[in-house]
Amino acid sequence: MNYKLLFKTAMLAGEIMAQSGAETFRVEDTMNRILSTSHLQSVEVYATTTGIVASLSDPLIETISGVARISNRANNLSRIHDVNQISRNICDGRMTLEDANEQLLSIRDHKIYSKRTLAIATVVSTIGFAGLFGGTIADCIIAAINGLIIVLISRFSVNLVGSAFMGDAAKCFAIAFVAMLSTLTPFQINKDIVIIGSIMPLVPGIPITNAIRDTLQGDYNSGTARAVEAFVISLGIAMGVGAGIGLFNIIGRMSSLW
Amino acid sequence: MVIQGISAFFGTAGFAILFYLPKKYLIHAGATGSLGWVIYLLVLQPNNDKVLANFAATLFVALTAHILARVYKTPVTMFLIPGVIPLVPGAGMYHIVQSIIDNSVEKTSYYFYQTLQMAGSIALGIFIMDTVFRIAKRSKNKKNPF
Numbered sequence A: 001m002n003y004k005l006l007f008k009t010a011m012l013a014g015e016i017m018a019q020s021g022a023e024t025f026r027v028e029d030t031m032n033r034i035l036s037t038s039h040l041q042s043v044e045v046y047a048t049t050t051g052i053v054a055s056l057s058d059p060l061i062e063t064i065s066g067v068a069r070i071s072n073r074a075n076n077l078s079r080i081h082d083v084n085q086i087s088r089n090i091c092d093g094r095m096t097l098e099d100a101n102e103q104l105l106s107i108r109d110h111k112i113y114s115k116r117t118l119a120i121a122t123v124v125s126t127i128g129f130a131g132l133f134g135g136t137i138a139d140c141i142i143a144a145i146n147g148l149i150i151v152l153i154s155r156f157s158v159n160l161v162g163s164a165f166m167g168d169a170a171k172c173f174a175i176a177f178v179a180m181l182s183t184l185t186p187f188q189i190n191k192d193i194v195i196i197g198s199i200m201p202l203v204p205g206i207p208i209t210n211a212i213r214d215t216l217q218g219d220y221n222s223g224t225a226r227a228v229e230a231f232v233i234s235l236g237i238a239m240g241v242g243a244g245i246g247l248f249n250i251i252g253r254m255s256s257l258w
Numbered sequence B: 001m002v003i004q005g006i007s008a009f010f011g012t013a014g015f016a017i018l019f020y021l022p023k024k025y026l027i028h029a030g031a032t033g034s035l036g037w038v039i040y041l042l043v044l045q046p047n048n049d050k051v052l053a054n055f056a057a058t059l060f061v062a063l064t065a066h067i068l069a070r071v072y073k074t075p076v077t078m079f080l081i082p083g084v085i086p087l088v089p090g091a092g093m094y095h096i097v098q099s100i101i102d103n104s105v106e107k108t109s110y111y112f113y114q115t116l117q118m119a120g121s122i123a124l125g126i127f128i129m130d131t132v133f134r135i136a137k138r139s140k141n142k143k144n145p146f
Helices: A003-019 A024-036 A077-091 A097-107 A115-132 A137-160 A164-182 A191-202 A205-217 A220-257 B002-018 B023-047 B050-072 B077-087 B090-101 B105-141
Strands: A042-047 A051-058 A061-069
Touching (some): A024 A042, A024 A051, A115 B002, A205 B105, A220 B090, B023 B077, B050 B077, B077 B105
Antiparallel strands (some): A051 A061
16 A cells, blocks of 8 residues: 555645634544554544644554644535545545545535625525514615625625735625615615624634534634634624724714714 | 525525535525524524524534434534524624614623523534434444443
């Protein structure tokens, strides 16, 4: 067996999973399973949210070890699913290492949804969440406008604002401001429902779920990291919404003076 | 309630696309989120206890996610993350911000406490289901559990 290739494959699988927002224990478990197909004496994997360390050793071979730094993370469930499938195939012996390595390398080029689909999904989800909280049709229409705003800002904010934090804050600022403006129209808009429905697609669902599951698993390191991530995202949302409502109130007060 | 349930389906499915859930699971994830929200509303109506309703709905969503994951041999996350989204206290977050702007200390602390409790109830729900399935798995692996 080509241990170098096995190690490379396992490392790549772990790296893709960690970058796509998989739970830490899943990353470790997947790498462990792949490396264990070598039946060597010792397999050690240590993963955190920001990096992976692994080693494969046996008296018969030279120890192989490696480190992967996980810097840019983007949540992507389909990649987790694909890597999971490939790792199952390797462990069942249904796929050769060469094939697996090739498929893992091509996962990153594999885009399942186009930009347009993602834009439509954003609008559909803001409408859906506004309806979920009991919004009327008028509320849903304003929520749809907010969905479009989210899409536009996320298209342009990649270059404009560096961090995801400021991007979220900018989106929420616009959402809150539009929702407040819509209350000036004659269609009885419930601004609470519009704002809540529109911020739902930005809510940190993956960090929260992973924080809970990592902590339960005993990965306190990753658990706290995810909890902080969730808190920072929430803070960005709160700041944006607060600034939007605040600005509207200030403008309202100033215009009433004249 | 029917309209809210249907809206929850689209909200959840739309959210799932944003996180690149594979196409073949979109309907499952949407249905999980939608049924979870209906259970939330059903428990909420007689008791008017948001925390209890959230807990019951999370238990249901986590159970469904674990079963679906075992049926389709895929990570639990695929169904758990989209399903839990309608229950995440986005509304609580908004109310906190609004009461801060209104300069009301009582309202802020009330909503802050409620939001924390709701987040805690989600955590507890996922904890319990994960543990139940892990015990089930362990007793299956051992030939004689007792």
